Amino acid sequence: MAAPAPIAALVQMTSSIDPDANLAAMDAALAEAAAAGAAMAFFPEMSVLLDRDRARSAPHIVREADSVWPGRLQTMAQRHGLWLHTGSMPLLSDDGERRVNRSHVIAADGSIRARYDKIHMFDVTLPSGESWRESAAFAGGDAVVVTDTPLGRLGLSICYDLRFPELYRALVDAGATLLAVPAAFTVPTGRAHWHILLRARAIETGCFLFAAAQAGAHADGRTTYGHSLAVDPWGDILSDGGPGVDAPAMEGDAAPSRVALVSVDASAVETARQAIPLAESRALRRLKI
Numbered sequence: 001m002a003a004p005a006p007i008a009a010l011v012q013m014t015s016s017i018d019p020d021a022n023l024a025a026m027d028a029a030l031a032e033a034a035a036a037g038a039a040m041a042f043f044p045e046m047s048v049l050l051d052r053d054r055a056r057s058a059p060h061i062v063r064e065a066d067s068v069w070p071g072r073l074q075t076m077a078q079r080h081g082l083w084l085h086t087g088s089m090p091l092l093s094d095d096g097e098r099r100v101n102r103s104h105v106i107a108a109d110g111s112i113r114a115r116y117d118k119i120h121m122f123d124v125t126l127p128s129g130e131s132w133r134e135s136a137a138f139a140g141g142d143a144v145v146v147t148d149t150p151l152g153r154l155g156l157s158i159c160y161d162l163r164f165p166e167l168y169r170a171l172v173d174a175g176a177t178l179l180a181v182p183a184a185f186t187v188p189t190g191r192a193h194w195h196i197l198l199r200a201r202a203i204e205t206g207c208f209l210f211a212a213a214q215a216g217a218h219a220d221g222r223t224t225y226g227h228s229l230a231v232d233p234w235g236d237i238l239s240d241g242g243p244g245v246d247a248p249a250m251e252g253d254a255a256p257s258r259v260a261l262v263s264v265d266a267s268a269v270e271t272a273r274q275a276i277p278l279a280e281s282r283a284l285r286r287l288k289i
């Protein structure tokens with residue numbers, strides 16, 4: 001008999017401006033995921049610290065070599081015996097000049113298997129007036145990153161990257177069968193675009209997609225869309241975390257996380273890619289521009 005399909009855990013969070021509280025919430029979510037038999041857990045963008053106030057967050061944000069956060073997450077992976085995708089955390093670039101929005105993939109033995117710096121900066125003013133200038137503090141990365149995991153070969157991306165399909169084509173060309181899209185989406189753009197874009201990326205790549213999301217009212221004053229989504233390579237939604245929970249009662253308290261479990265049957269990738277042979281069709285096409 002074939003081995004049972006491995007289980008992925010998607011953790012929906014309402015991260016606060018307190019890294020210790022956020023790390024404690026991540027630890028609790030990992031305990032829950034491990035108890036349920038998950039092989040790998042996925043966290044949202046800025047799981048460790050969500051703070052749009054640059055001055056207030058500055059003392060926390062250091063170079064990776066000087067940061068205690070990766071090490072604490074490595075210890076958690078080891079202690080709970082599962083792989084994890086950190087979502088992301090803010091760190092200083094090695095030259096100390098700018099911030100980077102960085103994901104880590106950590107194996108169950110605690111080793112860091114991949115790092116990814118968010119490429120596309122969210123510099124957008126929405127019709128509502130909500131305005132974001134990610135590039136004012138952060139420098140975008142330029143590396144396309146894939147890494148092998150117990151669930152398959154994982155291609156890395158973060159949040160606003162979702163809107164750039166050419167990145168996902170590059171990840172598939174590098175062998176990805178799974179995609180991570182940790183996010184902290186705004187509510188209006190989430191309502192309009194989140195499910196559609198995630199399902200489109202899964203369908204056009206023939207990949208499983210894991211999009212763990214920030215959700216609800218945060219201590220830094222923003223509200224995020226939530227709806228952590230797992231999508232299979234045919235575009236079916238395996239799990240939807242729904243909207244956010246309320247902010248924690250006391251500042252510094254960890255908001256409860258929601259852990260969703262999905263079974264990842266790797267054969268679904270081949271099945272979807274055989275049913276609709278995009279790679280072959282692409283190789284045969286001739287465009288006149």
Ligand SMILES: O=C(O)CNC(=O)[C@H](CS)NC(=O)CCC(=O)C(=O)O
Nearest residue numbers: 046051122134159160184185186189
């Ligand atoms: O900086 C942080 O604390 C966390 N990062 C974010 O919130 C980022 C950059 S400001 N947000 C997005 O990319 C939202 C994208 C989005 O909502 C869309 O594409 O519609």
